[in-house]
Amino acid sequence: MKTRMRVLLLGAVALLAAACGSTPDAAPFRLPVENRLPVGATVLNAAPNQRADQSCDPTASLRPGAQPQPGALPAGSTMAKIVAGGALRVGVDQNQFLFGYRNPATGEIEGFDIDLAHEIARDLFGDPAKIELKPIESANRAKALVDNQVDIVVQNFTPTCARRQDVEFSSVYFETDQRVLVTKTSGIHSAADLGGKKVCGIPNSTTLDAVFALPDSQRPTVIGIQNWLDCLTALQQGEVDAASTDLPLLYGLKIQDPNLEVVGGPMAQDFYAVGIQKQNTDLVRFVNGVLDRVRADGTWQRIYNQRLSVMGPSNGPPAPKYKD
Incomplete structure (x- = not known):
């Protein structure tokens, strides 16, 4: 046992001597470079070139008509079908703190966009809790609508003429x-x-x-x-x-x-609107009616104060722009 320990000790000393420069011509040891970027980066x-197409005014939406009340939605309308399904399916983010993120204390998805989605459910069902939040990647927002995975997307979604080829948008709710x-x-x-x-x-x-x-x-x-x-x-x-x-x-x-x-200063201006399936123009008008309400009754400002006050005082909600 003593002989074995002596051999091990001599080996360790030899290694230490090598590390201390007994072989000056040896290349210095380097840890391998590790790419720590996430998978898919x-x-x-x-x-x-999302803004390259300038053939439309991307912020102009359909004008709301008389706003139907919960329980009195037009038969056969998109809104009535959503209510019949039991919940409003909403594409959201769960990784954007302030707008849509999963609260680690509660496990619930919260934020400015989430509160706005609850207001749309409130006017559909008379109950803001009648909502099914579906987290989606930002790159898949339009696809989720086209594939009928969700009824609407409330997820920092910027309207552009290119995107309007596939989906429709509400009036702008944030600038x-x-x-x-x-x-x-x-x-x-x-x-x-x-x-x-x-x-x-x-x-x-x-x-x-x-x-x-x-x-x-x-x-x-x-x-x-x-x-x-x-x-x-x-x-x-x-x-x-x-x-x-x-x-x-x-x-x-x-x-x-x-x-x-x-x-730095501003690099570009941006707007957020609710994304909606292109064929569901009645739902576009309905959502715009909800947005008109939350602008007028103080709900937008209340949500801003609760969720976004860290950004300083707001200038209030952007005024809607309607194309017909």
Whole structure:
């Protein structure tokens, strides 16, 4: 036993001597480089050009008519069919703090968008709880409507002429602009400092257009990541240098990490509307009637104060724009 221990000790000493430089020509030891980006992350080489089609006014929607009351919905209408199904099926996010996120204390999905969806259920059923929340990835919002997986999408959904080829939109219920999120020690102070950096964003989102539109000297490498929590993790781990999207979403990420800050001026303006199946124009008008109510009776402001007060005082809900 003593002989074996002596051999082991001599071996350990030899290894220590080697590590201390007894073989100066040996290459220094390096840990393998590990890519910690989430599964599915990819380098994006072109803008999605969601705003390229300017053939319509994407923020104009169908004018609401006389608003039917719960229990008196027109027979055969989309609204009556939804009520017959027992719940309003809503496509939402569960990873966007402030707008749609899963509260770890309760397990429930909460946020500004979620509260707004409950208001639509209230006017359909007379009961805001008659709702079925279906988390979907941002890139699949239009597909979820086209495939009839959901009745509506309330998920930071920006209306564009390109998207209107497949789905319809309500009037706009939120207006914001786009900025940049970085760590406080990044040395990045605005979008002008992004040249050669890595920036994460959601594939096919409208906000990527503004990133790709930066001059060549300011153009970053764009990393497409499927949801904002993964983007946040990549930023915290140093796998990307910045994130760029709408201001409320960036504030939602910043609140989760005090080492982050929002920098720079507006890069683009953005709007949110409720996505609806294209053929269901009666539901579009109904939802617009709900939105008119929440603007007028103080509900919108109450929800803002509860969910988004961290962003400072609001300018109130955006005025609706109707095309007929």
